[in-house]
Amino acid sequence: MQSWIPLVPDSASTFSWKVDALYFYLSGITLFFTLLISGVLIFFVIRYRRRTPYEIPRPVAGSHKLETIWTVIPFLIAMTMFGWGARVYFDQYKPPTNAIEVYVVGKQWMWKLQHATGQREINELHVPVGRKVKLIMTSEDVIHDFFVPAFRTKADVVPGRYTTMWFEPTTPGTYHLFCAEYCGMNHSGMTGSIIVMEPREFDNWLSGNIGATTPAAAGQQLFQTLGCASCHGANGEGGRGPTLAGAFGKMTPLQSGETVRVDEGYIRESILNPQAKIVAGFGPIMPTFQGQVSEDQLVQLVAFIKSLRATGQTPATAASPAQTASPGTAPSPTRNVR
Amino acid sequence: MTTDATTAPEVHAHRALQHHFENMEQQREAGTLGMWVFLVTEIMFFGGMFLAYTLYRSLFPASFASASNHLDITLGTLNTGVLIFSSFTMAMAVYFTQIGKHRPQLLCLTITLLLGLTFLGVKAVEYYDKYEDHLIPGRLIPGNPFNPAVQEEGQKPDPHKLHLLQGATVPQVEMFYWIYFAMTGMHALHMIIGAGLLTFLLIFSLKRRFDPEYHSPVEVIGLYWHFVDIVWIFLFPLLYLLGRHFEHG
Amino acid sequence: MRAIESFEVPAPPKVNYINAQYGLKSWLLTKDHKRIALLYLGSITFFFFIGGLYAMMIRLELLTPQGDLLQSTTYNKVFTQHGIIMVFFFLIPSIPATLGNFLIPMMIGAKDLAFPRINLLSWYIYLLGGVVTIYALLAGGVDTGWTFYTPFSTTFSNSYVVATGLGIFINGFSSILTGLNFIVTIHTMRAPGMTWFRMPLFCWSLYATSLVMVLGTPVIAITILLLAFERVSRVGIFDPGLGGDPVLFQHLFWFYSHPAVYIMVLPSMGVISELVANFSRKNIFGYSFVAFSSLAIAVFGFLVWGHHLFVTPQSIYAGMIFSFLSFAVAIPSAIKVFNWTATLYKSSISYDTPMLYALGFIGLFTIGGMTGLFLASLAVDVHLSDTYFVVAHFHYIMVGGALMGYLGGLHYWWPKISGRMYPEGWGRFSALVIFVGFNLTFLPQFVAGYLGMPRRYHAYPPEFQVFNVLSTAGASILGFGMLIPAIYFVWSMRYGKHADANPWHLPGLEWRTPSPPPTENFEVTPIVTWDAYEFAPREETEVVGKFRPELERT
Amino acid sequence: MSEHIVPVRVYIAVFLVLLAGTALTVAAAFYDFPWQLNTIVALTIATAKATFVVLYFMHVRYSVRLVWVIVASALFWMAIMFALTFSDYRTRKWDGRLGMIYSPGCSVVSRTSIMRRQDGQFKRIVASDVLIGASQKGQAPLISL
């Protein structure tokens, strides 16, 4: 802790300085206008104070020129704020493709997180410096919000759908994680910490946490026990249902003539509400699994389907996750680390 | 619009002139304007529900069509006719008041009221059908939660069973019925209020309160009644009709 | 410079609206807009103090980081009820239903509002809504936050959501009826010669406010109603279980509640226009710009609600549209601020209490509004949303702005309302205390917010304690400052100096009738031949720049 | 200004038009137009009917401009509400944040679920009395009004 009072929080992600810069710009303009207006006010109030009780000043007519000036200039300034804000916002919310993925399930009043490599965490998230991290989030009950001040980003976690956010940590350390959407009794207790580590330490941490199955491997098991395999084939090679292997990220033609991209949200919907979008060439025979799978299990099924490669090769199994290549789009965090 | 015109004190003030108005003209204008502004609030009130309807219909077309097909189109059409007719008689009531014909005015008001009650009666029948088919959403009726029977493939058609089109699901059908009951329920509530207002008009008309110079209440309540009719003019195709063509498509 | 000519002041009447009739019944069944305004004044003050009490509980609890004073469930109820009462039962009705009710007919030279009975009805509706809400508070309270976000409010909260919602629903109709009454009155009841552009700016701003009330309130009414039904029946349009979207609730809620913030601030802006012009004895600079900016705020105010949804999964494109429009709505506010400031140029400024509040308003509103721009710039809002920065932003506008305007207006028109003067010295002193206390309370919250302290937190990490201690200290000063006017207003009703018809020597229509005014407001219907704020004849006008809009209009 | 009195035959004509419109819209509903035309036809007829009511039964045709402005503003504000809300829903699928797919939440123990029959076929069963939400945490949901 510093002994002086800080004005900005710790900066620990690539967004930090971007947001801070805009914040300082806005503060500067605010300071300028506040000082300008209060300065002029104070000057007038002193200069033109009432000197005799019955005096009447000369009326002054308005001026279109002045009005135009103080309409146009603030508008232009405001547009710079808008443009800048929108640019950074775009960065903040457009998820990158080459990121480590972490699944987050919020529930009253805790955060359950799972790495693609299987490690589960509660109210804590370990991430390496210098890697993009993408969170795929959903809630079991009410709306929560995943807020990391040091990263200058947050996003709501909404029941009934997936939302995403991403960041790239830059400085090792331990940072606050807050729930920033009011969610009931223990909202203020729904906090945790984000532990940003050097890549090497992070590797150690990962390998020190073996034992958990990867979400994809757990999903594979579910795929069997829930009977998905009876229609889609044990490895998603297809059958009565469409081929799932290699489907992720591609566009699928639908009965209705539209096409949809197979992303996490779509897979989730296909499991819970298969009737909503019927793949071209198939009948609406897939039953809904609504009420039979939990939000966690769904995440695992999604991870499994993502991990299926087109060639039909077997995906990752429960072996030591830290050593195995992480399935799915994200390369394992243990790779490419120097 | 403004009252810049005269300030001359009214020599023979009408007995219905309120003290704070300059003359009957101003009073009538204020009344009509007030009702129009009120109707704007009503439009926005229904607007929220129309928004929800539009959103979910665009998301779940098949489910909404399936649910909509379960509504009774004959009763719906009948009710549309009834309401249009009542709007017509209401307009005539205003007309007869304007020209000062007392008995036709009374007659028109009575018919309007009766037609309004007919509408509510038919609506009640429809609601009861939905109740029988367990289509009241959620647990609005505690003993009778939403629980419709679904027509299975290959069974013989049963009007009390929900026929799900391809892509339709039961929860989304429930969503439709939720919106259906919210919108028609609000509409029916407005009809009930309208019927109350008409009763009030009838009583005052019997006491011969209205004349060509003073008939703001008739006119203003007429505006309200027509508005309620307009809401139904939109509800009818949206709720009853739009799903039909899915059957054939 | 000319000296003021004393207007001919009507002799103090023996019969005024206060002593025209006696007895409780004469008040409870009155159709006189001035008496109804007083009924509102009483009930609104009551709710303000309840809301203030809750505020004090919040501040006390936040003095220490551990959350030891209140349990978290209690705390959640406290801030929820603070927000609900302050917004729906104090600030939204505050100026329109008291000062507006009292003054609009007088300012336009009418005997009453167009629908006196509806006016009284609106008060009873307000009261009914208030009683239902208080019942909910006493029965166990409500803990959803004043925003009632689903699915927490529909399914998970164990508190009295339906009753509170019902109270707000009912209260909404009182707001609608008030707005409706004002619109019709301003359209049809203006005295001869009182053209639109001779109306005081207070009327313009209340006209704009009424538009928002009429167009927006029904939407919150239906939204709350659907929410209540959803809670009772356990399913509905916001229910993810049916495929519904909880974010739809937020759209519908903010469709009203963003415009509602302009319901709160527009009337205050109207008051400030009056104060600035009248206490500097100057016609307002750019009358038509100030007048139309009120309408512009009312209209644009409906286009920006999505700025409350930047971090909910609203699409980023919609976020950009809403951000852009939010910046657009800042412009009319900027116009007002600049015009007020320009009005003071070469004027004759008095330091009476109302003017102190007006000056305070301009400064604090600027800070509050400019910090609104922080929140409207998307990237910064991603960091700031739901932190104390937002809390500070809206208190700067709602307390530093709207509430200051209300207090300023109350002081300004108090002689007209009560026929007595408030004690000027105490007035200035309390204005100063409130200003200092206010800034001490809410300035530190901006910093805490940027550092990341989330709002609606009952316990918080200890590094934020500095700011909260400052804030609580400020709130105590603020609370103390609020008590002073409450005491001296009551005191002055009996012991205050008698006010004559025009204690401030002003040209407005409301000052050309005795204080307190007779029931019919004016002995004879006035015929208006002068502009608003016409202290000196127009021929003497000094022209800044080439154009002279006010002169060209006849 | 005294009010305009609309002749009776106008009222009757409008009444007939409205009945015809109703018949037409019902007939159109049983006919399949291509694309979204069914919706458009139905809404056009409804709007036309409403316009007739507004103009003649509600006398707007003969009213002062202010009433026109009021009617127009109501429509305008409805348009704002729709346009800006849909500016969100319609663009959600573009923004790469997993679109806008809403599916029933899992924790929300749903009212519909499925049963697997002996023969391996699935059957949809409806169980409305399964509780929502709170039941997950093993407590009966207490809903106070």
Ligand code: HEA
């Ligand atoms: C009276 C109430 C009021 C008013 C008038 C405003 C006015 C504004 N508000 Fe505020 N706001 C609230 C009350 C109010 N707000 C409340 C209660 C909340 C929180 C709700 C909750 O979640 O509980 C909130 C939240 C809120 C948010 C959401 C924050 C979040 O939760 O993430 C945003 C985001 O854009 C915002 C923006 C604005 C803007 C741009 C204005 C603008 O209208 C301000 C315009 C004014 C000025 C700009 C100042 C004057 C101009 C100048 C001095 C000239 C210089 C100008 C320029 C250079 C442009 N407000």
Ligand code: HEA
């Ligand atoms: C008109 C609106 C209005 C007004 C006037 C106020 C006035 C005040 N508000 Fe409030 N506030 C809101 C609207 C308003 N607020 C809203 C909408 C929220 C959001 C709620 C939510 O999140 O759902 C909020 C939330 C809110 C919070 C954040 C809570 C949280 O997120 O956890 C805080 C914290 O400091 C706060 C403080 C104050 C203070 C100190 C005052 C002071 O200005 C109050 C001053 C008045 C008095 C003090 C009363 C007079 C004196 C007495 C009653 C005598 C007793 C006094 C003493 C013993 C000293 N308010």
Ligand code: CUA
């Ligand atoms: Cu979870 Cu707040």
Ligand SMILES: [Cu+2]
């Ligand atoms: Cu806002």
